[in-house]
Amino acid sequence: MEGIIMKGVGGLYYVRDLTDGTVTPCRARGKFRRQTAPLPGDLVSYERAVPEGIINELKSRRNDLIRPAIANITQAFLVFALAEPDINWDLLNHFLLVMEQKAIRPLILLNKKDLVPEETRQAIIQRFLGTGYELLFISALDPLVRELLTGRLKDEVTVLCGPSGAGKSTLLNQLLGEEKMETGVVSEKIGRGKHTTRHTELVEVGEGLLADTPGFSNIEPQGIPxxxxxxxxxxxxxxxxxxxxxxxxxxxxxxxxxxxxxxxxxxxxxxxxxxxxxxxxxxxxxxxxx
Ligand SMILES: Nc1nc2c(ncn2[C@@H]2O[C@H](COP(=O)(O)OP(=O)(O)OP(=O)(O)O)[C@@H](O)[C@H]2O)c(=O)[nH]1
Ligand SMILES: [Mg+2]
Ligand SMILES: [Zn+2]
Missing domain, CATH: 1.10.40.50 (Probable gtpase engc; domain 3)
Incomplete structure (x- = not known):
């Protein structure tokens, strides 16, 4: 049977069947685990069994990311807050480089638009002059964001990337129409959300798959001559x-x-x-x- 790994926790991989959509917790056979660690987004051949199924084969990947760790992504939502926390432009540009490198289409989502005056937008748009990158100003707290983004998820594997506290989990919850992901206020002391996301997990939404990921304050593009x-x-x-x-x-x-x-x-x-x-x-x- 064929499936896609939705998440991996403690050596157990949750495989969603490509035909019937059921999810089976599976162990991976040792032989390929030693070569490549399975990631969320990996396509696999597996066998169902009780209490745990077995992953027999990992299909070759279209692409993968190390941070966040995920495979076979088709598009990335780069979520940055306009305030609280302020935009880290280098981080946003790093993400854009990684997406170019891996041929993943980025969509820049500037969240928490309710916190800043509209006049600030033009200067931000100017920063991306000539890039062709799409840029949307959103509020993940506003249910309208569902209409804006749901159509873009169909048949895609989308990853939410961005710093801690930007609103990735809030956005995912809004798109799901339920509170699935824990979210939290940005703590002043530690500078990240209280319910900061700890692992990468794919969920089904809008006829596509969407991955929430832990936020990080730095990524370094690798392997660019x-x-x-x-x-x-x-x-x-x-x-x-x-x-x-x-x-x-x-x-x-x-x-x-x-x-x-x-x-x-x-x-x-x-x-x-x-x-x-x-x-x-x-x-x-x-x-x-x-
Ligand atoms: N004012 C405002 N607050 C928002 C908006 N979106 C999210 N927040 C708040 O920002 C805080 C952090 O949101 P999260 O969704 O937990 O952020 P995250 O990107 O998932 O953070 P990590 O899991 O740590 O990477 C929460 O208190 C949210 O309620 C928004 O559009 N406007
Ligand atoms: Mg989160
Ligand atoms: Zn030149």
């Missing part, structure tokens, strides 16, 4: 090939067509982020072969 970083910035692409030098990396080279667009088709903030990541990756590259 500094020369290829530019390919992960969609707003640079229209100007590729227009720089004075062949193979221009849009850093310090004279006659750079991308740099000429700063403030018009490329936002200063995103370019600044590009340059900082570029330097960082280049530094790391130096030590790679030592």
């Amino acid at each position: 500094y020369r290829e970083l530019k390919d992960l910035f969609p707003e640079f692409q229209p100007f590729e090939g227009e720089c004075r030098f062949n193979g221009c990396l849009h850093d310090r080279e004279p006659g750079c067509a991308v740099k000429a667009q700063i403030g018009t088709a490329v936002s200063p903030e995103r370019y600044d982020y590009y340059q900082r990541m570029f330097l960082k990756l280049k530094e790391e590259d130096k030590y790679k072969w030592d």
Whole structure:
């Protein structure tokens, strides 16, 4: 039988059958567990048994993420609060890089719009100039968010990513129309939600699957050669090939067509982020072969 892993807790994987939708707790056969740890989102062949079924085979993955740990994602909702906590722009840009790298479509959801005046929105939109990334201002507390987002879940495996306290679990509950995920006020002391989500779990909603994940304050994009970083910035692409030098990396080279667009088709903030990541990756590259 074939199924998809909804969550893994203490070596037990909850497999949802692709045909009838029933969920069976399963153990994984040792032989492949040693090679690849099964993740939520993994497609498997399994056998039903009482009290626990057995996963016999892990199908090859379309993609996977390490943080949050999940496989076969088709789209990501990047949930950031406009306030409480304030937006960590580097974190948002890191997520965008990871999604580009893994060919996962991102949707930027700026939550808690009730906490900030509408005038602040334009400046945020400007930051993503030319990227083509979709950006929505929402309030996860407002039931209207269901109408806005449910249609986008159909036939997708969607992951909710974002820092602790951004409202991911609140949004999931709103989409489910029930309180399934624990949510909590952001504690001033520890800077994260009280009922902070501890593991990644897929749930069925809107004819698709949606994963709530624990929030984190930092992720580092991995395995990007500094020369290829530019390919992960969609707003640079229209100007590729227009720089004075062949193979221009849009850093310090004279006659750079991308740099000429700063403030018009490329936002200063995103370019600044590009340059900082570029330097960082280049530094790391130096030590790679030592
Ligand atoms: N004012 C306001 N508060 C919100 C909104 N959405 C969520 N919150 C509150 O923000 C707090 C944190 O929400 P959670 O849903 O627990 O956040 P989370 O992203 O799941 O956090 P972690 O599980 O720690 O990663 C809760 O007190 C929510 O009630 C919103 O749209 N407006
Ligand atoms: Mg949560
Ligand atoms: Zn250039």
